[in-house]
Amino acid sequence: MLKPAFITTAAVGAVVLMSATSASAHNYMTALRAPANYMHDMEARVAHGCLAEDVVEVRVKIPDGVFRVTPMNTRDWEVEAEMRNVDPPVAGDGGRSITSTVDTIIWKNPAKGIPFNRLEGFKFRAKLPNEPGRVLFWQMVNICADSRDPYTDLPEQALDIKDSEFGEKFEAFMGSTAHPAPYTVLYEAEMPQYPWEWSAEHMKNIGMTVTPSEQTAEAK
């Protein structure tokens, strides 16, 4: 949320609406949870413009441990990626090592900005870290002509999914700031991502196959 120098009548209504539904009035990730260690399609949402102004630039900071980031092509925005060094390097695909990775994706110079009462999605693909239970925070900034709407605040203490008060602490964090960073909670996938990594056990566990004895029993 913002404190503009002047507020139109329409914008006052919007402020009231935002405080009533604060958790849904902020930027957010469409995936509130995602499987750890997957290459995953991600989408960051801008939930509204800067009150009286349209959003004309959007920035998403990639969390530590997230690699192989590729923004989705779009003809509505110019897309740029700022890089950061990875030191020490980490193992990537095919024995190559990763020495630099995307730090921030920037969407700018839109064909048309995002008005206050519209959502827009910003898509990219990324390899999520193999850290089930970790809460990934994707700090975002919405930039308008004369103002900005940052969603960059992080919890003071790390949110640990194994903490019995995880939910309460998460809710307290979301209520403690007007600018919480969008998040995705990583969970342990029931099977690896790709079919060539699946065992017979994995496939049976999720009901894709049945054991030979069960097949025989059904056939009789």
Ligand SMILES: [Cu+2]
């Ligand atoms: Cu907001």
